Amino acid sequence: MVRDNTYIKIKPKEVPEPESLDEKEVYAFFGLASYTAQCLEKALVNLAFTYSLTDKNIVTQEDWDALFEDVNKKTFGRLLGMVKKDLSTSDEVLEELKQALDKRNWLAHDYFFDSIGQFHTESGRMTMIKELTEMIKLFNKWDQFIEGVYLQIWQQHGLTEEVILREIEKLKAENA
Template sequence: MEHQTYQDAIAEYELKESEQSLLLYAHYGRAIYMGQALEQQTINMLAIDDIVKNKPESQDTYEAIWAKYDHSKKMVGIMTALLQEAYHISDVDMEELREVLAWRNNLAHRYFRFNDVLFASHGGRKRMIKDFVDFANSIRAVEEKLSVYIAAYNRGAGLSTESIAKLLAERKEEWKDKVIDDTYDSTVKYN
């Protein structure tokens, strides 16, 4: 995703009033999506670390490792502590990741409840867009930092770009023939 400034977002926003709400929701959706993608990236990092350390010998063991993280009830604090240990992430960078994940939770669960009054005015909606753009830019900054830790981890674990791609391709392969229609159950089932 391209880097966007608040000024760019507001230039888009200065449309007809009927289109402003749609654009605000688009910025909100992008922010939530980026937050979810970052959270999934941390889950993938933990699962890959588990796979590297435990070298599963069966497909069932391999799938159990992914399920352990995909359907975990572990709190973000525990997950980030495991991530910091496995990837040797500095305290400063880890705190930034935790703050961004907390911000994601706020956007997903509380933002509109506590900022609904902003939605009622033109200036308030512009402020909301600023919040969403700022969040997206924070995500990008954290992702850039994580990429350095991931590269160092991969070198230390002897993982190549190809082997990581293979691990993730195997994961995607499990989903390739899934039928996603009205009968598909998308609810999360915790073990």
């Protein structure tokens, strides 16, 4: 969901338990894994955009929108490259974020191709669901980490949780 170039995510609750081991469960978990990967990617957009603001002279709404659009077009890998230089954290954290990128790329481009043999048996589908569940947890973990970083920066500039919650309420009212 986008409002004034700031992504507001609807967070999933805990990772659900599968209701069965049929094909549609694999698709459902794949969808949730894709969703959480996208949330992580948009968290990187928000962080990269936040860091980019310090390097730019933003005077108009058009400048703001153009910068956001430029950052938002970047791939997960390019976003990670952008924030690496500004994110003061350990090499271990950066390596784990790189692993999340690799998992996201595999999920988006090769997951079903690589897993097709498993998809045709109940035990294989169970393995796939477990694997997808681990990816969901991984993406959620790093989404929350990155969100914590940019929210802390935003708070330093007056964009508090209360302001964000008011915007969410406005969005809900507009879409009711």
